Amino acid sequence: MQEPVLFGxxxxxxxxxxxxxxxxxxxxTLSKPELFLEVQNPTYLTLSPQKTLLTIxxxxxxxxxxxxxxxxxxLYNEVLFDGPNPCYVSLxxxxxxxxxxxxxxxxxxxxxxxxxQTLTLxxxxxxxxxxxLPEQTAAHMHYSDLTPDKRLVAIDLGxxxxxxxxxxxxGKLTEVxxxxxxxxxxxxxxxxxxxxxxxxxxxxxxxQVATLRYHDDGHFDYLGALKTIPADWxxxxxxxxxxCSQDGKFVYVSNRGHNSLAVFTVQADHSLxxxxxxxxxxxxxxxxxxxxxxxxxxxxxxxxxxxxxYERDTTTGQLTLLQADIALPEGVCVCFE
Numbered sequence: 382m383q384e385p386v387l388f389g390x391x392x393x394x395x396x397x398x399x400x401x402x403x404x405x406x407x408x409x410t411l412s413k414p415e416l417f418l419e420v421q422n423p424t425y426l427t428l429s430p431q432k433t434l435l436t437i438x439x440x441x442x443x444x445x446x447x448x449x450x451x452x453x454x455x456l457y458n459e460v461l462f463d464g465p466n467p468c469y470v471s472l473x474x475x476x477x478x479x480x481x482x483x484x485x486x487x488x489x490x491x492x493x494x495x496x497x498q499t500l501t502l503x504x505x506x507x508x509x510x511x512x513x514l515p516e517q518t519a520a521h522m523h524y525s526d527l528t529p530d531k532r533l534v535a536i537d538l539g540x541x542x543x544x545x546x547x548x549x550x551x552g553k554l555t556e557v558x559x560x561x562x563x564x565x566x567x568x569x570x571x572x573x574x575x576x577x578x579x580x581x582x583x584x585x586x587x588x589q590v591a592t593l594r595y596h597d598d599g600h601f602d603y604l605g606a607l608k609t610i611p612a613d614w615x616x617x618x619x620x621x622x623x624x625c626s627q628d629g630k631f632v633y634v635s636n637r638g639h640n641s642l643a644v645f646t647v648q649a650d651h652s653l654x655x656x657x658x659x660x661x662x663x664x665x666x667x668x669x670x671x672x673x674x675x676x677x678x679x680x681x682x683x684x685x686x687x688x689x690x691y692e693r694d695t696t697t698g699q700l701t702l703l704q705a706d707i708a709l710p711e712g713v714c715v716c717f718e
Contacts, residue, residue, distance in 0.1 A: 382406045384672050388414055388681055388688070389423045389436065389714030395686070396710035399423050399436065404672055404679065404690070404717075411679060411690045414709045418454050420447065425469050425714050433457070433498045435479055439466040446470050446481050446492070448500050451718075458499040460492065471526040478503065478552045480525040480533060487520030489535045489544075491552035503552025510540025513564050514586055517541070523585075524570045529577035532557070532599050536568045538585060543568060545599040558600035562591065566606070570622060575629040579651045583609070583623040583634050590623065590634055590645065592652050607653060609634045609643045622668045626675055631656075631698035635666040635680065642669065642680065642691075644698050656698065662689040662705035670715040677703075681712030688712055 384404040390396040398421070400414035418434070422444075426436040434451040438444075438459055444466025447459035465485040472479055472494075479492040479500060487510075491503045508520040521539035528534055533546040533554060545558040562568055567586025573595070574580065580593045584606065591606035609620045618638030625632050632645040632653055644657035661669075663682025671678055671693065678691040678700060690704040 385718040386411075386670070386672070386679055387417065387426060387428070387434075387716045387718060388709055388712045389426045389716070390709075391424060391683070391711040391713060392422050394711055399426065399434075400709060400712075402688075402707070404677060406672075406674060406676065409677070409690075409692060409703050411688065411704055411707055413707065414688065418449060422466055423714075424466070426716050427470055427472050428716060428718055429472055430474065431498070433494075435470050435472060437466050437468065437470055437481070446479065446500065448494070448498050450498070457497065460500050460502055469524050469526075473527055473531070473548070475531065476548070476550055476552075478548065482522040482525040482535060484521045484523055484538070487522055487537070487539065489522055489525050489533075489546075489554065491548065491554055493552055504554050506546075506554050506556075508537055508540065508544070510537060510542065512539055512541045512567070514567065516567065516586055517565070523568070526571070528595065528599070529573055530597070534571060536571060536582075538567050538569055541566050541568065543571070543582065543593075543601055545601070547599070557598070560593070560601040560603060562603055563587075566591070569620065572623050572625045572632070574625055574647070574651065575627060581623060581625060581632050581653070583620045585619045585621065588618045588620045588636065590620070590632065590653060605652060607655065610636055610639045610641070611658070614639055621666065624669070624671055626671065626698065633669070633671075633678070635661065635669050637665045637667060640664050640666060640682075642666070642678070642700060644700060646698060657700065659691070659700050659702065662702060663687045667713040668715050670717055672717050679715050681709060681715050683711060683713050686710050686712070
């Protein structure tokens with residue numbers, strides 16, 4: 382079976398936009414990624430069931446998000462503003478809304494997605510705050526995505542805060558809860574467990590992953606955290622992407638610096654134990670994804686311009702490297718179609 386996978390990139394050096402490759406699940410190989418769509422700095426992207434490709438984009442001094450037809454690569458429209466582009470984009474299929482987070486501006490944005498698949502800004506929330514580390518001099522929104530009950534979670538790396546918003550049908554955001562995590566945790570991304578009651582939060586600055594309990598009123602409880610890297614690691618590391626298997630038994634985190642994938646086993650009380658650390662066969666693994674079958678994992682290594690392919694044991698959660706040195710310029714996002 383051929384599974385298509387899209388890669389978002391920076392376009393600072395040799396990349397020209399979004400690339401596409403094919404995972405052959407029978408031969409267990411990933412094809413060489415080829416240019417799929419020319420976009421400036423498409424650093425995060427998502428694909429709708431209607432094959433609408435929503436991506437971060439920029440043009441000279443403008444940054445925002447764009448909507449494309451993934452079948453013929455035609456542009457529906459783009460919404461760009463002065464300043465740096467956002468770092469995250471997600472889709473609310475039920476309400477036909479799109480969300481993004483802007484790290485540099487401390488913004489959470491919502492957009493209406495019309496029937497013709499064009500985007501219109503619906504709401505913007507700007508946060509302020511700071512934390513104790515040099516990277517935390519201001520609010521830095523790094524993530525905005527849905528909870529299982531269709532609220533919006535937004536994560537502020539700069540102020541060590543996880544916000545929860547109610548969202549109405551027009552995209553208007555109303556804050557209902559805010560969780561302060563330990564100072565210097567530097568929260569980046571979050572993933573919910575399949576039971577919808579627990580979530581796992583990765584801390585970029587602390588190289589930790591925390592277990593959270595989610596409640597019906599939108600607030601979270603912080604239950605504890607553990608390291609994503611060895612205790613004796615003294616060089617720089619920034620934890621990045623986080624994924625959870627569909628059976629809820631395993632959580633995965635990428636480490637930029639240690640250049641590894643950390644595999645965690647979920648315990649009966651929903652806490653985690655580290656069960657494997659495996660090299661990403663490249664440097665600065667900003668993102669990775671499990672394929673639809675969850676038998677494979679693909680990693681994008683930003684600084685070494687390569688992707689790596691792993692086979693995943695669905696019983697133990699363990700990973701085995703199958704293929705490295707897959708040429709991919711400035712890869713920072715992995716999205717299976």
